Amino acid sequence: MTEPVLAVEDLHVWFDLEQGGELHAVQGVSLALQTGERFGFVGESGCGKTTTILALMGLLPSSASVAGRVLLEGEDILADGEESVSPHRWTDIAMVFQGAMNAFNPVKRVGEQIAEPMKLHEIAEGRTARRQVGELLERVGIPAARASSYPHEFSGGMRQRAAIAMALACKPKVLLADEPTTALDVMVQAQILQLLIGLADDFGLTLVLVTHDLPIVAQVCSRAAVMYAGEIVEIGATDTLYHDPRHPYTRLLFAATPDLYDEEPVLSIPGTPPRLDRELVGCPFAPRCDRAFAPCDRVKPRLVATDTGHSAACHLNDPALKAAS
Amino acid sequence: MRGADYFLKRTLFALVTVFVAITLNFIIFRATPGDAVTGLRCQFCTVEFKDQLRAELGLDKSKWEQYVIYLQSLAEGDMGRSFVTREPVVDELIDPLLNTLPMIALGTAFSIVFGILSGVVAAWRRGTFLDWGNLSFSLLFYSLPTQWLGLMLLIVFAGTLPASGIADPFLAFTDPSWWDTFVDRLEHMILPAATIGIVLYGEYALIVRSSLMEALSEDYVLTARAKGLRNWAIVWRHAFRASLLPVATLIALSLGYLVAGAILVEAVFSYPGIGLVTYDAVTERDYPVLQGAFLILTLSVVFANYLADLLYFKLDPRVAE
Numbered sequence: 001m002t003e004p005v006l007a008v009e010d011l012h013v014w015f016d017l018e019q020g021g022e023l024h025a026v027q028g029v030s031l032a033l034q035t036g037e038r039f040g041f042v043g044e045s046g047c048g049k050t051t052t053i054l055a056l057m058g059l060l061p062s063s064a065s066v067a068g069r070v071l072l073e074g075e076d077i078l079a080d081g082e083e084s085v086s087p088h089r090w091t092d093i094a095m096v097f098q099g100a101m102n103a104f105n106p107v108k109r110v111g112e113q114i115a116e117p118m119k120l121h122e123i124a125e126g127r128t129a130r131r132q133v134g135e136l137l138e139r140v141g142i143p144a145a146r147a148s149s150y151p152h153e154f155s156g157g158m159r160q161r162a163a164i165a166m167a168l169a170c171k172p173k174v175l176l177a178d179e180p181t182t183a184l185d186v187m188v189q190a191q192i193l194q195l196l197i198g199l200a201d202d203f204g205l206t207l208v209l210v211t212h213d214l215p216i217v218a219q220v221c222s223r224a225a226v227m228y229a230g231e232i233v234e235i236g237a238t239d240t241l242y243h244d245p246r247h248p249y250t251r252l253l254f255a256a257t258p259d260l261y262d263e264e265p266v267l268s269i270p271g272t273p274p275r276l277d278r279e280l281v282g283c284p285f286a287p288r289c290d291r292a293f294a295p296c297d298r299v300k301p302r303l304v305a306t307d308t309g310h311s312a313a314c315h316l317n318d319p320a321l322k323a324a325s
Numbered sequence: 326m327r328g329a330d331y332f333l334k335r336t337l338f339a340l341v342t343v344f345v346a347i348t349l350n351f352i353i354f355r356a357t358p359g360d361a362v363t364g365l366r367c368q369f370c371t372v373e374f375k376d377q378l379r380a381e382l383g384l385d386k387s388k389w390e391q392y393v394i395y396l397q398s399l400a401e402g403d404m405g406r407s408f409v410t411r412e413p414v415v416d417e418l419i420d421p422l423l424n425t426l427p428m429i430a431l432g433t434a435f436s437i438v439f440g441i442l443s444g445v446v447a448a449w450r451r452g453t454f455l456d457w458g459n460l461s462f463s464l465l466f467y468s469l470p471t472q473w474l475g476l477m478l479l480i481v482f483a484g485t486l487p488a489s490g491i492a493d494p495f496l497a498f499t500d501p502s503w504w505d506t507f508v509d510r511l512e513h514m515i516l517p518a519a520t521i522g523i524v525l526y527g528e529y530a531l532i533v534r535s536s537l538m539e540a541l542s543e544d545y546v547l548t549a550r551a552k553g554l555r556n557w558a559i560v561w562r563h564a565f566r567a568s569l570l571p572v573a574t575l576i577a578l579s580l581g582y583l584v585a586g587a588i589l590v591e592a593v594f595s596y597p598g599i600g601l602v603t604y605d606a607v608t609e610r611d612y613p614v615l616q617g618a619f620l621i622l623t624l625s626v627v628f629a630n631y632l633a634d635l636l637y638f639k640l641d642p643r644v645a646e
Contacts, residue, residue, distance in 0.1 A: 102545060
């Protein structure tokens with residue numbers, strides 16, 4: 001295998017809580033992304049997806065402490081804090097934010113905001129920058145003349161397209177998209193996803209898509225990670241995750257997605273995710289798991305390769321343990 | 326054209342407000358029990374004399390007629406004559422107004438510059454000692470009663486700076502140069518302007534701080550950080566501009582009330598401005614002057630509002646919709 005464009009090694013994030021104590025939001029996430037790969041992060045709200053990708057760009061608030069390494073083509077960009085990560089922002093890793101409605105400054109013209117990082121990173125200026133902004137807008141399906149509009153003059157879908165154009169301003173290698181289609185209606189959602197796929201192919205982008213919407217991951221990503229309580233519980237090819245999940249959480253998550261042609265009732269997963277401000281013992285999912293057995297409450301399962309070629313963190317995959325109970 | 330409609334609407338609205346203010350101004354003075362003549366007490370103030378006086382002042386006419394006359398003379402710039410000096414009210418008010426405006430301008434300029442500066446620093450360095458100190462001082466200044474602060478400044482600086490009036494009465498005898506007069510005026514202006522400036526400084530610093538902090542928590546600030554912008558560039562280019570919206574409105578509004586607020590300061594420093602004239606008119610029951618002063622005060626508030634609307638339009642592209 002070639003060197004991954006982006007590798008994350010044992011990433012941890014803690015937030016200082018105002019009432020004292022810490023919240024261990026991300027607990028040892030590791031992964032490696034190849035150039036041009038489309039990767040998905042799935043999980044319910046509060047599982048640490050967004051925190052993880054914000055950490056990749058060093059964008060967490062000052063109340064967060066981060067441990068672990070983020071390697072961009074082998075270089076640890078978080079090594080020296082702002083100093084080392086700042087030059088890579090937008091030029092190498094760019095982001096489409098959750099709720100792109102507010103990703104634009106309401107008092108500045110859209111084109112000006114798209115051109116801003118070009119100027120900042122000395123990629124293009126003046127007339128050249130304006131021409132490039134126009135091309136980017138056209139590429140995402142917005143007439144170039146609309147560059148002089150203000151964000152409020154755009155519809156929700158257009159703003160999201162513009163946000164994508166803005167993310168591509170400096171031709172990044174990795175594009176992080178955090179819930180890029182929430183708050184959009186289904187038709188627009190599909191268009192935006194098609195656009196993202198097309199752009200990723202055209203620009204050779206490595207796309208990281210964060211969502212709680214499983215069908216979106218299935219549609220866009222070739223590989224995905226399922227996150228629960230701050231860690232990856234299962235990671236592998238999307239197909240395998242869907243057809244042969246090796247973690248009960250993944251299975252239940254898919255079962256909780258309504259199917260138009262299926263008569264089966266939609267299942268919900270009882271209980272709530274564990275609190276992350278205290279040390280967890282055993283498997284974090286055990287209290288909600290329908291197949292928990294003896295070791296689950298005491299021993300924390302590690303992410304290990306399964307026979308299907310992906311990895312899951314579940315004791316059920318250990319034949320010895322299973323036999324013993 | 327974007328905004329022509331908005332501009333027209335705001336102008337019309339301001340004009341209607343002015344008209345309402347003028348009418349209220351008329352009603353207030355007629356709604357008080359008795360009239361300008363009732364209170365007269367003198368040896369020869371017989372009932373006949375009072376009636377004659379009423380006829381002379383037009384007070385025997387119906388309220389409606391009085392209102393029409395009032396509007397007509399106002400349109401001609403005639404606000405009547407002062408009871409005390411017998412001079413036209415307009416002449417009585419124009420000089421004090423011209424005395425007040427530069428004093429207020431000085432105080433406001435001080436408070437805007439330093440209020441915004443310290444508000445920005447406080448928001449930028451939120452939670453630090455700098456922020457804490459800034460916040461405490463701003464709150465303290467903001468909560469000080471204007472007249473009390475004026476008195477304290479008077480006590481402390483009475484020896485070093487002129488404590489009352491607008492000019493050194495003896496300067497005229499020394500054949501002063503243009504520069505000397507200017508410096509003298511400025512010195513007399515400093516204490517009242519500082520009083521206004523300090524109180525406003527507290528208010529502005531607090532507003533700028535909270536407004537900027539709110540702007541800094543917006544999503545587009547995160548976008549700006551992700552784009553690689555440095556802290557100061559984010560504060561200056563993104564958050565500050567957006568945070569100016571409420572700040573500009575509040576400053577414009579407070580400017581309007583300032584003309585009225587000058588009453589206390591000018592009374593403390595015996596500064597012959599519009600505030601002192603109002604104060605004297607109240608104590609001497611000089612109704613025409615008081616009415617004129619009221620009109621100026623209301624007009625300045627309306628005008629400041631109008632200005633705020635226009636400024637808001639300039640600052641926020643969303644306003645026209």
